Structure formats: C-alpha cells, structure tokens
Amino acid sequence: MQTPAPFEYARATSIDDALRLLAEGGEDAYLLAGGHSLLPMAKLRLARPELLIDINDLTDLSYIRRDGDWLAIGALTRHAELLASGEVGELFPLAHDAERVIADPVVRNRGTIGGSLCQADPAEDLSTVCDVVGAEVVIRGRGSERTIPVTDLHAGPYETTLARGEMLTEVRWPIHARTSSAYEKVERRVGDWAVTAAGASVTLGSDGTIVDASIGLTAVGVQGTIDAARDALVGQQPSEQVFAAAAQAAAAASRPSDDTRGTAEYKRHLADELSRRVLRRAAERAASGS
Amino acid sequence: MQVTMTVNGVEVTREVEPRRLLVHFIREDLRLTGTHWGCDTSNCGVCVVLVDGTPVKSCTMLAASAGGHEVRTVEGLEQGGKLDPIQDAFMEKHGLQCGFCTPGMMLTSRALLDANPDPSEDEIREAISGQICRCTGYSTIVRSVRWAAEQEQKARDGESAAGSTADEGTHETADHETADHETAGATA
Numbered sequence: 320m321q322t323p324a325p326f327e328y329a330r331a332t333s334i335d336d337a338l339r340l341l342a343e344g345g346e347d348a349y350l351l352a353g354g355h356s357l358l359p360m361a362k363l364r365l366a367r368p369e370l371l372i373d374i375n376d377l378t379d380l381s382y383i384r385r386d387g388d389w390l391a392i393g394a395l396t397r398h399a400e401l402l403a404s405g406e407v408g409e410l411f412p413l414a415h416d417a418e419r420v421i422a423d424p425v426v427r428n429r430g431t432i433g434g435s436l437c438q439a440d441p442a443e444d445l446s447t448v449c450d451v452v453g454a455e456v457v458i459r460g461r462g463s464e465r466t467i468p469v470t471d472l473h474a475g476p477y478e479t480t481l482a483r484g485e486m487l488t489e490v491r492w493p494i495h496a497r498t499s500s501a502y503e504k505v506e507r508r509v510g511d512w513a514v515t516a517a518g519a520s521v522t523l524g525s526d527g528t529i530v531d532a533s534i535g536l537t538a539v540g541v542q543g544t545i546d547a548a549r550d551a552l553v554g555q556q557p558s559e560q561v562f563a564a565a566a567q568a569a570a571a572a573s574r575p576s577d578d579t580r581g582t583a584e585y586k587r588h589l590a591d592e593l594s595r596r597v598l599r600r601a602a603e604r605a606a607s608g609s
Numbered sequence: 610m611q612v613t614m615t616v617n618g619v620e621v622t623r624e625v626e627p628r629r630l631l632v633h634f635i636r637e638d639l640r641l642t643g644t645h646w647g648c649d650t651s652n653c654g655v656c657v658v659l660v661d662g663t664p665v666k667s668c669t670m671l672a673a674s675a676g677g678h679e680v681r682t683v684e685g686l687e688q689g690g691k692l693d694p695i696q697d698a699f700m701e702k703h704g705l706q707c708g709f710c711t712p713g714m715m716l717t718s719r720a721l722l723d724a725n726p727d728p729s730e731d732e733i734r735e736a737i738s739g740q741i742c743r744c745t746g747y748s749t750i751v752r753s754v755r756w757a758a759e760q761e762q763k764a765r766d767g768e769s770a771a772g773s774t775a776d777e778g779t780h781e782t783a784d785h786e787t788a789d790h791e792t793a794g795a796t797a
Contacts, residue, residue, distance in 0.1 A: 325628055354670060359650060423740075426666065426739060429666075429670065510739065
C-alpha cells in the first residue's frame with residue numbers, strides 16, 4: 320500500500336484564507352487542488368508536505384469567461400470543464416486536441432489547469448498549450464497580485480517562479496482574429512504522458528499570409544516557444560515547404576534524451592513530424608475561419 | 610481529524626488521519642469492500658466511486674476532501690431491493706468475468722447514462738477508457754451499457770405512454786427509473 324507521510328490538513332474557505340494558511344504554513348505547506356500529481360508524489364514520498372491546504376471549495380476559482388480580448392480561466396477549472404467548454408474549443412482548438420489525450424476522463428474530472436501548470440512537469444500538455452497561445456497567469460500573494468507571461472512561470476522541470484506564500488489564481492489566453500491552433504501527441508498507450516507532442520498557433524493576414532505563428536514542443540527539453548520556427552513562418556504563404564522548414568527548425572531546437580519512452584533520435588523525428596501536422600491543421604482551421 | 614460525508618444516502622462520521630485515502634476509508638473504515646483497490650497509482654480505475662455524481666479514482670482523493678460531499682459506491686446502485694439497470698445489464702450481457710473491474714465500470718457507466726442516456730459505442734468506450742479490464746472483456750461491457758441505455762429508454766417510453774393515457778400501472782418502471790433521484794434525495 321502506498322501511503323503518504325503524515326501531514327496536517329486544512330480546508331481553505333476563501334482565496335485570502337488559502338493565502339493566510341500558506342503564509343502561516345511555511346516551507347512545506349502545499350495547496351491541494353485536483354491532487355492527481357501531488358498525491359501520487361506524496362505516496363511515493365517524493366513530496367513530503369507538512370500541511371495540505373485543500374482549495375477544492377473555492378468555487379470562485381472555477382470559471383471560464385470572456386474578458387475583452389482574453390479568455391480568463393480560473394485556476395481550479397478541471398480538465399473535464401475545459402474539454403466541455405464550447406468557447407475553449409472554438410477559440411483555442413489546440414486545448415481540446417490536448418485535453419482529449421490528457422490522462423483519461425476520470426482523471427480529467429479532478430485535475431485542474433492551475434495544478435497542471437504549477438506541477439511544471441516537462442511532459443505536461445497544458446504547459447505547451449499555454450506557451451503556444453501566449454498565456455498569462457495571475458499570481459496572488461497576501462496583499463499582492465501580479466500578472467506574468469506563462470513562460471516566466473516555469474523555471475525548469477518541476478520548478479516554478481512562485482514565491483512561498485503565492486498561488487496561481489487565473490490563466491489568461493489572448494484571443495486573436497484569423498487565428499487557430501492544433502496540438503498532437505504521440506504516447507506509448509492511451510492516456511500516457513507524451514513521448515513527444517507539438518502545439519502550434521497560426522494567424523493569417525487578409526491575403527492568407529502567415530502574420531504570426533508559434534510552435535511549442537512537449538517532453539523534449541524545450542521551454543517556451545521556438546523563435547526559429549516562428550521566423551520560418553511569418554511573412555510566408557502556408558505551404559508544405561514552409562511548414563517543413565519551420566518543423567525542422569523546431570526539431571533542431573529540441574533537446575530530447577534517451578529514456579524508456581524512446582531514443583532521442585526518435586523523439587527528434589516526432590518533433591519534426593508532429594510540428595508539420597499541427598501547423599497544417601492550425602493553418603487549415605485559421606483559413607476556414609474558426 | 611473528523612470527517613463527515615454521505616455514503617450511499619447515509620451520513621457517516623469517522624475519525625481519520627488526514628492522509629487517509631478515500632478508497633481505504635470506504636473499504637476499511639466503512640467496510641464497504643465492493644469498491645476495489647488496484648494499482649494505487651490512478652491508472653487502473655478499479656477504485657472508481659461517484660463523488661457528487663462524478664466518477665473519481667478514490668485512490669487519488671483524500672477521505673478528508675470528500676467531507677461534506679455525497680459518495681456513491683457499488684453498494685449504492687441497488688435501490689429498495691431492485692438492481693440498477695446497469696447491474697441487470699452486466700448480468701444479461703455478460704459484462705464481467707473475474708469481476709475485479711466491475712464496480713468501477715458500473716459506476717462510470719451509471720454516471721455516463723445519467724449525463725447521456727443514449728451514448729454511442731464510441732462514447733461508452735471513451736467514458737470507460739480510464740479503467741482497465743484485465744480479462745479484456747470490453748466488448749461485453751460496452752454491450753451491457755448499451756443494453757442498459759435501451760432498457761431505460763423503454764422504461765421512459767412506457768412511463769410517458771402510460772402517463773398520457775392513465776396515471777396507473779407504471780409503478781414498476783417508475784421505481785426502477787427514479788432510483789437515482791431517491792439516492793440524491795436521501796441525504797438528510
């Protein structure tokens with residue numbers, strides 16, 4: 320039987336209450352959202368929280384709403400809710416592509432977007448989704464609030480720039496016209512972590528030229544989006560040659576390693592092939608006016 | 610710490626360690642061993658229970674987090690001596706072999722039919738994709754869920770047909786069909 324080491328448990332009654340508990344709990348106080356990363360880690364004693372602050376009652380952190388040119392998503396929004404949202408699917412189809420292959424439907428009933436981003440797992444799909452769409456995250460502390468690009472949230476594998484006592488409360492995705500996106504991953508079996516995955520967003524001008532684009536890769540040692548891939552796309556008409564050049568640039572920027580999921584060479588091949596596919600699909604979707 | 614929740618319509622209160630996982634709380638503290646305990650890593654899905662009607666892997670939820678919520682286990686499917694249509698279906702269509710995955714499969718299927726009374730085969734396969742049947746009896750599980758959907762549809766048709774002509778003679782089917790609502794109502 321896997322059992323976490325003992326900890327204290329507190330249920331936050333508001334965001335301010337959670338921040339107070341975090342501040343008073345010190346170094347080993349953790350927020351508990353969906354628990355599908357933290358509890359497995361605690362069972363394996365990779366995490367040894369002294370205090371778990373359960374934020375599942377904070378329904379004011381669970382929402383998806385249009386806020387001008389942004390889609391604002393509360394940190395406690397579950398994977399299943401993102402997948403059920405027509406607005407998410409319409410504005411950010413890559414998020415639905417990704418959500419369909421994140422774990423399984425039962426896990427998606429519990430796991431949250433805020434938890435996923437703060438776990439900062441290099442194989443986590445939503446981190447790439449957020450990088451690709453140019454997400455911002457809202458971070459609150461006691462008496463403080465700051466908004467930063469999601470690329471500044473991630474400091475490295477399993478590491479964020481959150482200070483002790485801070486919590487992520489909202490994820491914001493910018494909405495752009497004539498823009499669409501796609502995500503695709505290769506996994507060893509259904510619901511597994513990515514061997515490699517790619518996400519892309521493409522913005523077309525009125526004449527069909529690519530005026531903006533981004534490509535991100537999952538599980539191959541790349542943080543943020545890949546500038547060289549963007550440079551190969553912007554100003555070009557969408558074509559197989561252009562997608563191939565961008566995908567090769569993305570694969571060249573990847574830093575995969577050999578592991579049980581595959582060789583570095585195989586993952587680099589996937590980075591190239593999956594980048595082509597998501598660019599193709601994102602451009603088609605953008606052209607069809609979604 | 611003390612935790613209070615509703616399990617199969619009955620309010621229960623127990624003293625637990627905060628680290629107590631919901632699956633062990635159900636099996637060992639409540640002695641409801643119909644909920645199975647498998648991989649312990651949220652992969653296999655044999656520990657699935659419904660929390661407020663939603664399927665959850667109970668090896669990856671604290672009992673403390675279930676406090677104040679409604680939990681439904683396989684023991685709560687049967688209502689008033691009548692099996693849930695999902696249970697009838699698993700018998701009728703041979704939806705089980707060894708039975709280890711069956712409680713979780715039936716609860717996920719119940720939640721699916723409550724949300725989507727006429728699921729396609731693909732939708733059923735998607736819904737149970739977080740659960741493993743090591744007998745690999747998926748085809749018969751899918752057939753079982755379809756059968757239950759059809760039985761429930763027939764019961765509803767019978768109910769509305771009877772309801773439009775007379776108010777009598779529908780108690781059998783109505784009882785069967787309102788099992789869920791009774792559970793939801795039995796929280797006091």
